[in-house]
Amino acid sequence: MAARAKRDRYRLKKRPQPGARELRCEDAGCEAYYAPGGWSFRVPLVREDLIREVRESGRKYTVHVGPAEVEFTFPPGTRCFRRHYVDWVEKFGVPNRYGETVRTTPELWVEQFGENQQRLAEIQARG
Numbered sequence: 802m803a804a805r806a807k808r809d810r811y812r813l814k815k816r817p818q819p820g821a822r823e824l825r826c827e828d829a830g831c832e833a834y835y836a837p838g839g840w841s842f843r844v845p846l847v848r849e850d851l852i853r854e855v856r857e858s859g860r861k862y863t864v865h866v867g868p869a870e871v872e873f874t875f876p877p878g879t880r881c882f883r884r885h886y887v888d889w890v891e892k893f894g895v896p897n898r899y900g901e902t903v904r905t906t907p908e909l910w911v912e913q914f915g916e917n918q919q920r921l922a923e924i925q926a927r928g
């Protein structure tokens with residue numbers, strides 16, 4: 802049960818706070834959207850669900866498949882996967898050691914999600 806509660810914190814789609822108005826990347830001054838060289842997003846190969854989500858997102862990208870992860874590179878002016886709000890709500894929140902949800906980058910979110918999954922697997926293996 803405890804493991805389940807922890808896993809739920811990593812849900813990708815977090816509800817915005819009531820009354821928060823969503824902004825498009827171009828209106829939010831999104832760093833990824835305006836990056837001159839475009840932006841990239843790395844997904845561990847084991848995250849087939851995330852990889853599928855990227856592929857089906859309708860964005861243009863080039864893809865590089867490495868031994869453990871897939872790197873999608875998007876041209877400048879591509880909307881990112883975060884959601885921008887007037888009352889900023891970070892989509893990629895992760896729990897810190899005090900149990901509070903803190904902001905992070907998509908890259909860190911994936912990394913910490915992976916570490917959490919690893920810990921859950923170890924806990925389950927121990928029984």
Ligand SMILES: [Zn+2]
Nearest residue numbers: 826831834881
């Ligand atoms: Zn954006």
